[in-house]
Structure formats: C-alpha cells, structure tokens
Amino acid sequence: MIIFGSSLRHKVLAEGEFFCPNCKTRRAYKHKRASRFFSVYFIPVVPIGKAGEYVECQGCGLKFETAVLEIDGPARAHILQDERELAKQINSLPERLRAGTPIEYALRDLTAAGLDVDVAQKMLDTYAGQNCKSCTTCGLTYVHNVDVCSECGGSL
Numbered sequence: 001m002i003i004f005g006s007s008l009r010h011k012v013l014a015e016g017e018f019f020c021p022n023c024k025t026r027r028a029y030k031h032k033r034a035s036r037f038f039s040v041y042f043i044p045v046v047p048i049g050k051a052g053e054y055v056e057c058q059g060c061g062l063k064f065e066t067a068v069l070e071i072d073g074p075a076r077a078h079i080l081q082d083e084r085e086l087a088k089q090i091n092s093l094p095e096r097l098r099a100g101t102p103i104e105y106a107l108r109d110l111t112a113a114g115l116d117v118d119v120a121q122k123m124l125d126t127y128a129g130q131n132c133k134s135c136t137t138c139g140l141t142y143v144h145n146v147d148v149c150s151e152c153g154g155s156l
Contacts, residue, residue, distance in 0.1 A: 007039045008051055019071050020057040027059035086113040094127050100150040102140035103128055
C-alpha cells in the first residue's frame with residue numbers, strides 16, 4: 001500500500017521588525033512563502049504550486065497578509081515615554097509609601113502617569129493595607145510605618 005497526498009512547506013523569505021496589529025507594538029516577523037508539495041509516505045517530493053505568502057509575528061504567532069508590512073503604527077516616542085513613567089511610578093510605589101509619601105499623592109502620581117483611577121486605588125489598597133494612619137492636622141493618609149506627616153510635619 002502506497003500512502004500519498006499533498007502537504008505544505010514553509011520557507012522564510014525575509015525577517016525584520018514590523019508593527020503587529022494584534023500586539024499593538026513593534027515585533028520581529030518572518031515573511032514566509034507556503035508551497036504545496038506532492039508527498040509520498042508523508043515526505044514532500046515534488047512541488048505542485050505556491051499556496052501564498054504571509055507575515056508571521058514572532059511575538060503572538062499570528063499570521064497576516066504581507067500588506068501589514070506597510071503599516072507604520074502609531075508614533076511610539078511619546079507612548080514609550082509615558083509607559084516608562086508609569087512603570088517607574090508602579091515599581092517605586094512600595095518604597096515611596098514606606099518613605100513617607102502620602103497615599104493621596106501616590107494616587108495622584110499613578111493616575112497622572114496614565115493608570116486608571118480604580119486600578120491605582122486597588123494597587124494602593126494592596127500595598128497600604130488596612131492599618132493606615134491619618135494626619136490630624138492636614139488629613140493626609142500614610143502607611144502604618146510612617147510616624148511623621150511629610151506635608152505639615154505633625155506626628156501621626
């Protein structure tokens with residue numbers, strides 16, 4: 001018994017970087033061509049035609065028409081700066097709270113950097129916990145280990 005049929009083989013034509021519509025950022029890609037082969041015992045033997053070309057995102061793995069390479073995507077310079085500022089605010093949050101930054105100021109900084117207010121509030125609730133202290137003079141709120149208000153200098 002002879003087993004035969006057809007199969008696809010994929011050949012990389014080019015590699016580079018493009019704006020992936022799925023990832024919404026620049027990613028590495030592979031420009032590939034699919035060719036149909038006559039196969040005997042699952043081994044491609046004779047090419048019988050081209051099935052087409054496509055671009056494969058190396059980040060998400062999705063495949064796109066080659067026209068996607070013509071899309072520039074949004075200007076990333078200001079977006080990257082905003083993302084860096086937000087990352088800086090999030091990554092330094094626990095340290096800033098322990099160092100005496102009022103919770104209200106931390107919320108202001110997170111939302112100014114682009115974080116949704118509800119997400120910022122949940123993040124602050126997680127880091128600050130339930131044992132917060134409030135300044136009786138100016139009303140600002142601090143994490144439990146802070147003893148002096150950084151705004152008015154009053155004791156907590």
